[in-house]
Amino acid sequence: MGVRISSQSLFLEEGRATLPLLGGAVHYWSLRREDWPAVLDRVREMGARVVDTYIPWSIHEIAPGRFDFSANRDVAAFLLLCRERDLYVVARPGPHINAELPYYGFPPRVLHDDRFQVRTAEGVPAINLLPLKPFPLPSYASDAFYKEVAGWFDAICPVLAPFLYPHGPIVMVQADNENSNFFRCTPYDVDYSEPALGQYHDFLRRMYRRIHALNHAYSAKYALFEQVEPPRDFLARRATDLPPYLDWVAYREWAAPHAVGRIAHMLRARGMVDVPLSHNAHRLYEPLLSQPEMERTVDVQGVDLYQQEPNYDVAKRSVLYLSGSSRLPCVTELGAGTWPWWPAEPFERPLIALTPIVHGASGVLLYMLVDRDRWMGSPISRQGQIRPEVFDFYREIFRLLAETDLLRLPRVADVLLLYQRDYERYSFASRLYSPPPLDGGLLGPLEGLASSETLSEETLGFAEPIPLAMHRWWEDAYQCLVEERYAFALGDSGSELDQLLRYSVLICPSFAYMGRDCQERLGTYVRRGGRLILGPELPRLDEHMRSEQSLAQIARSQSQEIVCIDEPGRALRGALARLGIGRIVDADNPAVDFALRGEGTRRVLFAVNPTETLQRATVALTVPARLRALFPFVSLSERSWETMPQQVEIEPYGVSIWEVIP
Amino acid sequence: MIDPGIRIEDLDAEQWRRLWRILSPPRSVTRLHGLLDGGMLVKLVHSTHGRLPPDGRTTSDLRRLARDLREAHRVDQVVLAERRSLHRFFADVQRSYTPDQSYDEFVTLFLSLRRTYQQRWIIEPELPDTWPPGVLPLLRHLHGALPDESSLVVHVTDGSSTWCSFVVERRAGKFTRLCGIPDSLAWHYHSPLGKMPHDDRWISLERNFLPVHVALVCDRDAFLRLLATHDPVHLLTHTGAADRLVFSVREGR
Numbered sequence: 001m002g003v004r005i006s007s008q009s010l011f012l013e014e015g016r017a018t019l020p021l022l023g024g025a026v027h028y029w030s031l032r033r034e035d036w037p038a039v040l041d042r043v044r045e046m047g048a049r050v051v052d053t054y055i056p057w058s059i060h061e062i063a064p065g066r067f068d069f070s071a072n073r074d075v076a077a078f079l080l081l082c083r084e085r086d087l088y089v090v091a092r093p094g095p096h097i098n099a100e101l102p103y104y105g106f107p108p109r110v111l112h113d114d115r116f117q118v119r120t121a122e123g124v125p126a127i128n129l130l131p132l133k134p135f136p137l138p139s140y141a142s143d144a145f146y147k148e149v150a151g152w153f154d155a156i157c158p159v160l161a162p163f164l165y166p167h168g169p170i171v172m173v174q175a176d177n178e179n180s181n182f183f184r185c186t187p188y189d190v191d192y193s194e195p196a197l198g199q200y201h202d203f204l205r206r207m208y209r210r211i212h213a214l215n216h217a218y219s220a221k222y223a224l225f226e227q228v229e230p231p232r233d234f235l236a237r238r239a240t241d242l243p244p245y246l247d248w249v250a251y252r253e254w255a256a257p258h259a260v261g262r263i264a265h266m267l268r269a270r271g272m273v274d275v276p277l278s279h280n281a282h283r284l285y286e287p288l289l290s291q292p293e294m295e296r297t298v299d300v301q302g303v304d305l306y307q308q309e310p311n312y313d314v315a316k317r318s319v320l321y322l323s324g325s326s327r328l329p330c331v332t333e334l335g336a337g338t339w340p341w342w343p344a345e346p347f348e349r350p351l352i353a354l355t356p357i358v359h360g361a362s363g364v365l366l367y368m369l370v371d372r373d374r375w376m377g378s379p380i381s382r383q384g385q386i387r388p389e390v391f392d393f394y395r396e397i398f399r400l401l402a403e404t405d406l407l408r409l410p411r412v413a414d415v416l417l418l419y420q421r422d423y424e425r426y427s428f429a430s431r432l433y434s435p436p437p438l439d440g441g442l443l444g445p446l447e448g449l450a451s452s453e454t455l456s457e458e459t460l461g462f463a464e465p466i467p468l469a470m471h472r473w474w475e476d477a478y479q480c481l482v483e484e485r486y487a488f489a490l491g492d493s494g495s496e497l498d499q500l501l502r503y504s505v506l507i508c509p510s511f512a513y514m515g516r517d518c519q520e521r522l523g524t525y526v527r528r529g530g531r532l533i534l535g536p537e538l539p540r541l542d543e544h545m546r547s548e549q550s551l552a553q554i555a556r557s558q559s560q561e562i563v564c565i566d567e568p569g570r571a572l573r574g575a576l577a578r579l580g581i582g583r584i585v586d587a588d589n590p591a592v593d594f595a596l597r598g599e600g601t602r603r604v605l606f607a608v609n610p611t612e613t614l615q616r617a618t619v620a621l622t623v624p625a626r627l628r629a630l631f632p633f634v635s636l637s638e639r640s641w642e643t644m645p646q647q648v649e650i651e652p653y654g655v656s657i658w659e660v661i662p
Numbered sequence: 663m664i665d666p667g668i669r670i671e672d673l674d675a676e677q678w679r680r681l682w683r684i685l686s687p688p689r690s691v692t693r694l695h696g697l698l699d700g701g702m703l704v705k706l707v708h709s710t711h712g713r714l715p716p717d718g719r720t721t722s723d724l725r726r727l728a729r730d731l732r733e734a735h736r737v738d739q740v741v742l743a744e745r746r747s748l749h750r751f752f753a754d755v756q757r758s759y760t761p762d763q764s765y766d767e768f769v770t771l772f773l774s775l776r777r778t779y780q781q782r783w784i785i786e787p788e789l790p791d792t793w794p795p796g797v798l799p800l801l802r803h804l805h806g807a808l809p810d811e812s813s814l815v816v817h818v819t820d821g822s823s824t825w826c827s828f829v830v831e832r833r834a835g836k837f838t839r840l841c842g843i844p845d846s847l848a849w850h851y852h853s854p855l856g857k858m859p860h861d862d863r864w865i866s867l868e869r870n871f872l873p874v875h876v877a878l879v880c881d882r883d884a885f886l887r888l889l890a891t892h893d894p895v896h897l898l899t900h901t902g903a904a905d906r907l908v909f910s911v912r913e914g915r
Contacts, residue, residue, distance in 0.1 A: 112761055122753035134759055134768045188749075233749075432697055432705055432745050436752055442772055445741045445785050449695050449748070453713055454705055468713070 002165045002274040003172065005299055005328050008362035008408050010276070014166035019088060020407045021172075021330050021363025022398060023048035027099065028078040029059045030372035031382050033071055036081055038384030039370050044085045046379060046391060047398030050171070051082055052090035052332075052365050054097040055160075056105040057152045064109060067155040076159055083169040090278070090365070091163075092174040093156050095149045095263070096182070100339050100374035102132040104182070111135045116142030118181060119193040121232040121434070126190045128182055129436055132374075137182050140259035141196035150266060157270035164275055173272045174332075175264040175298055178282040179256045185288050186434035187249060188232050196255075201225045203251045217243045217544045234430050239460045239513075239545050245429035246422070246543060253290050253425070261297040280304055280332035284318045285419050285490075287428040291325045292494040302332030302363065307352050309653050312610040315355045316593075317490060321419070323360030323411045324489030325499065330363030331356040336394070337368055337377035351610065351653040353397065354631075358595050358606040358655060360411030360489065366394065396633050404630060404659070406604060409597040414581050415488040416503035417477055420470070422493070422515040422543055427467035430456040466511045473509045473536060477568040481507075484573060485583040485594055493518050500525050505579055507533045507572070510551075510564075514539035519551040526554055526561045533575050535565040582622050589617035592650060596660075603660035604630070609650035620645035627658035692737040696727075697745045703727070704745075708735065728786035742784040751779050 004011050009018040023043070031039060043051060055075055062068045069075060082089050097105035118126040118137040126137045138145050164170045184190045205225045208214040215222055219240060222228055231248045235241075264277045276299035281289045284303050294301040303322055307315040322329035334356060356364050370380045379391040401407055433454040438447070455467045463469075481488045491500065493508060500506060506525060519539060526532050538555055542548035555562040563578075565571040584596045585605070592615050593608040605627065609615040627642045632654070641661070650656050694714075697705035701722055706714040714735075721727045728740040758771050 108762075120753060120756060122749070124753050124756045125759070127756040127759045129755070129768070129772075134763050136759070233746075432699070433748060435748065436756075442769065443776070445691075445693060445739060446743060446748075446783060448693055448707075448709060448741065449697065449743060453707055454697060457704060457716060 001276075003276060005276055008328060008410055010171055010328075012165060012171070018408065019049060019171060020401065020405075021050055021090075021328070021365065022401055022407065023050035023087070024052065024336065024366030024369035025333070026051045026053055026370045027368070027372050028053055028075060029056060029073055031072065031370070033074065033077070035383050036078060039380060039382070040081050040085050040087060042380045042384050042386055042391075043369055044087060046369070046395045047402060048087065048369060050088045050090060050365065051369070052092060052174075053078070054099045054105065054177075055091060055093040055156055056097055056099060056101060057093075057095055057110075057156075058101060058103055058105050058107045060156065061107050061152065064107075065151060069159055075156075076163070079160075079163045079169055083163075087169060088165070088171045089163070089169045090172045090174060091160055091170050092177060093153070093160070093267075094177060095152060096177045096179065098177060100132070103135050104128070106135075106138065108135070110145075110148050111138060113138075113144075113148070116145040116148075116195065117193065118184075118191045119196070120190055121188050121192055123192065126181075126184065126436070129438055130183070137184070137190070139191055139193045139195055140179070140181070140262075141191060141193065141199045141255070143195065146262060146266070149263065153266050153270050157267065157272060161271040164272070170275060172276050172278050172300075173267055174278045174280065175260050175267055176279060178280060178304065179260050180282060180286075180289060181256075183282060183437045185286055186436075187234070187245075187252075187429055187431050188434040189436055191255075192230065192232070197230065199255065199258075200230055200248075200251050201228060203254060204228055204247065207247065207250075231429075234432060234456055236430075236456075236460055237458065239462060242426065242429075242460065243544050246425050249287055249425040249429050252288050253293065253421075256288060257290060257293040257297040260294065264298050276300060276328075278302065278332070284321050285424075285492075287421065287424045290421075290492070290494060291321070292492050292496065292499075295325075295327060300326065300328040300330065302326075302328075302330040302365075304333035304367070305331050305352070305356065306333070306335040307355075309351050309610070309612075312351060312355060312608070315352055316359055319356050319359035319361050320411075320488075321490040321492070324413070324416050324491035324503075325495055328363060329361050330365070331361050332363075332365055333367035334364050336366035336379060336390070337371065337375055339374055350393070350655050351608070353393070354606075354655040354657075355608075357397075357401070357406060358608055358657075360413075360595075360597060362407045362410075364407075400631055400633070400657075404604070406597065409599050409602065409604060411487075411489055412584070412596040412598050412603070413487045413489040414503060415481065415486055415505045415507060415576070416491040416500065417474070417481060417488055418491045418493045418506055418508040419474075420493045420509050420514070420518070422513070422518060423466060423470040423509060423511065427455060427470060430458070430465070430467050432456055462512055469536070470509050470511065473568060477507055477509075477572055480568050480572045482593070483590060484576075485585055485587065486576060486581060487584050487596060493521070497521055497524055497528075501528060501530060503530070505531045505533065505576065505581060507568075509536075510534040510539050511537060512539060513541035513543060513545060514548075514551065515543040516548050516550075519548060523551055523554045526558060530561070531579050532562045533565060533572065534562065535571075536567065538564055585619050585621055586645075587617045587619045589615055591615050592617045592648075594619075598660075601662060603662075605658045605660050607648060607650055607656045609652060609654050612652045614652060615650050616647065617650075618645050618647050621660060623662070626661045628661060629656070629658055631655065631657035691739050694731055694735055694737050694740045696731065696740065696742040698724070698742060699745055701744075703742075706731075708737070724784040725786065728784045732786055740784070740786045742786075744782055747779060747782040751775065 002013055004013065007018070009020055011018050026039060026043060028036060040051070060067045060069065060073055079089060094105050099105055103111055114125070116139045118139045120126050127134050128137055160170060160173070162168060181190050204214060208217070211222055211225055214220070214225070214228065231245050234245065236245055260279050267277065279294055279298050279301045281291070281294070281301055281303050283289070284291065291301055303318050305315050305318060319329070319331065334353065368375050368378045371378045371382045377390070379387055379394050381387065431454050433449060435450045438450070443450070455465065457465055457468070459465050489503070491503070491506070500521070506522070508522065519542070522532055534555070538552040540547065540549050540552060555564060563575045565575060585594050587594060591609065591611050593610060595606045595608070597604045597606070605621070607617070607619065621644055625644055627644065627646055629640060648656060691709070693709040695707045696703055696716070702718060702720045703716045704718070706716045708714055719727070724742050728742050732740045754775055755772055758775065
């Protein structure tokens with residue numbers, strides 16, 4: 001492979017060098033061709049190493065089956081200019097790209113082909129209700145859809161292939177974009193089209209092999225898999241009613257990586273080889289957007305972050321989850337500028353810009369580096385002029401990252417708090433309301449229903465509704481880890497064992513049932529030397545509500561390695577102390593958040609003030625050390641060495657970074 | 663659809679952000695959201711305190727239930743809906759799609775369908791100081807909508823200084839246009855800072871700005887009254903300095 005993923009970065013085999021995934025989006029087709037050189041010069045001056053660009057099907061297909069790669073559609077010329085400037089490229093040919101285009105990059109003729117339209121639970125063609133235009137959604141379950149995509153890939157891949165590294169600047173190719181049935185991430189909304197139901201039945205067939213096994217699990221009497229009706233609403237009343245709902249969510253969890261996998265396979269078959277294939281999720285964590293499953297399909301999945309300062313914790317959790325579950329934790333779109341129909345901040349504030357770096361991202365791509373129609377506030381204008389305040393800020397950040405090689409340092413974390421997929425699936429399945437996404441107050445006060453918590457209150461015979469109890473337990477554990485300043489990341493119970501074994505302690509909610517696979521994986525983790533904190537109860541059933549006590553038996557025989565706690569908080573603190581888990585720092589101000597990245601003896605300490613007022617704190621590492629300030633910006637000669645403890649002052653919504661010298 | 667010949671020029675990101683702070687709802691409303699299933703209250707969520715245990719009561723008089731809940735929980739507003747009616751509503755919305763429907767056609771259709779469902783959803787009480795349904799989304803979306811892919815309607819230039827303007831026209835109960843107008847037209851309505859009238863049409867909304875600077879913004883009620891008329895409404899903005907944004911309203915041309 002010309003490019004591979006190694007040590008939290010891209011490794012260029014030819015040059016025997018690592019390439020930080022640091023840069024952002026430039027959309028050639030929306031700029032005048034004569035402006036490309038000036039724009040790319042500014043991009044290079046800013047310190048970006050990587051340009052990512054969508055390559056929109058709808059822009060290049062000028063008539064059915066006829067493609068134009070001339071003038072400002074000449075993507076090859078654009079790639080040549082990138083190479084001349086030593087800029088590497090992430091190519092994103094879709095087919096879905098969004099890019100604030102009216103049809104998300106699809107030719108309208110494709111969307112209006114009723115052979116492959118997504119259907120809602122009511123059997124109606126699902127329509128995109130978000131700006132810029134309503135349009136029918138294409139179903140990624142349909143073979144006919146992929147035939148259309150093949151026509152586009154047949155046209156674009158030969159254009160891109162000569163520019164793959166080492167012959168050209170393309171170091172990564174993205175398969176599709178934010179694959180999620182176009183943000184339709186609720187349990188009983190889509191896709192109920194015929195091809196999708198066929199796919200669902202195949203999924204059940206692979207899972208159960210024989211229909212009587214499914215009937216046994218479902219307490220049903222189907223003669224054929226094809227007769228199984230998918231759930232269209234949450235109607236469970238007993239625990240034994242759950243399996244069909246859990247299987248439906250598991251199917252949907254599988255469907256997105258499967259679709260991206262088909263696209264990835266098509267790209268590989270058309271010469272997109274020897275570079276990693278990537279994908280990006282529009283948000284984490286969602287049962288339908290499985291990080292482990294996606295990274296079994298493509299080489300890497302990043303996340304897109306469009307957060308504002310008050311949502312620091314949301315952004316932080318996304319990056320924490322990536323750092324605990326991805327082989328290359330990267331923020332594939334970090335908002336820089338904004339789209340015009342969103343009342344958003346321009347995103348150039350330090351807090352959100354630095355959150356990925358603070359919490360362990362190894363790559364950051366700004367969306368966007370350069371303005372275009374329907375995008376404004378980026379560091380560079382479409383004519384190649386700089387927007388000084390924004391440009392200078394990112395240039396300094398990029399310089400800091402290049403000088404310190406910070407992106408290659410992993411987040412220091414002993415503890416991994418797991419999202420437990422069995423309960424997350426149950427939680428997702430038990431939502432009582434499945435609206436399509438809307439933008440901008442169309443439902444008036446009713447809109448709050450979509451954003452509010454709508455999990456069923458049915459206990460199904462358990463002591464209390466497991467989804468509600470699970471979220472409470474998990475949140476308590478998370479808050480404890482934050483407040484006590486433990487070195488932790490967020491992880492996924494579906495991750496490979498090797499990923500879990502990087503951490504000395506796992507924390508995982510557990511209730512009366514837990515999937516057999518997960519019980520086995522956690523049991524193996526403990527047998528291989530890991531320690532496990534569970535709660536509030538040990539599982540005694542599997543996902544089909546049949547007896548399964550393997551984990552409980554290990555807990556009985558290895559009580560030092562598996563701890564079951566009823567409620568996090570004091571009990572979790574005590575358990576972590578007994579397991580010898582220390583804090584990152586001692587600090588006297590709970591409003592200031594701390595994080596540590598490092599490898600070997602090298603450590604970098606971050607302090608974040610996510611509030612709107614100045615914060616002061618007295619900080620000491622738990623081992624003797626000195627600090628060297630890296631940010632806010634000071635020139636190399638001015639950087640000073642300070643001994644611990646240190647009194648620090650952090651601006652509102654500010655971030656401070658120090659190198660730690662033992 | 664925005665007039666393809668009209669552009670918004672000279673609006674930088676900071677000015678845009680301030681504009682949106684003005685257009686955001688004026689105050690947060692404490693609200694209870696309830697979901698019903700066949701008349702049984704199965705979910706209750708408080709906008710501040712989160713989930714509340716639903717008492718499982720069954721009723722056919724949603725309005726009365728809403729009033730009781732409002733009184734019991736002392737909230738500004740209660741919103742109740744039969745969950746299946748919400749799903750049916752969205753099915754109807756999507757069923758009404760026609761090829762090449764524009765976003766403003768969609769918004770109009772959406773709001774019209776919403777009115778037909780109004781009896782099945784209870785909003786108690788309707789609050790007068792929130793934006794009328796559809797105004798805010800129109801303000802958001804139509805500004806960003808483009809007549810074609812190569813259009814530069816939303817065009818932001820660097821180092822820009824002065825004008826951002828909107829025209830909202832409402833005809834026969836339908837918002838038909840929202841667009842930016844160029845300096846040459848907007849200048850006609852210019853009100854220099856020092857000559858702003860200090861009557862009830864003008865109020866200070868300093869809290870809408872970060873950092874807090876002087877702001878003169880049209881009175882929200884006056885603005886809503888104007889939107890309710892069938893006459894064209896002209897919203898004009900002027901940034902007199904980098905830290906100021908002035909928003910004025912005039913009736914008629």
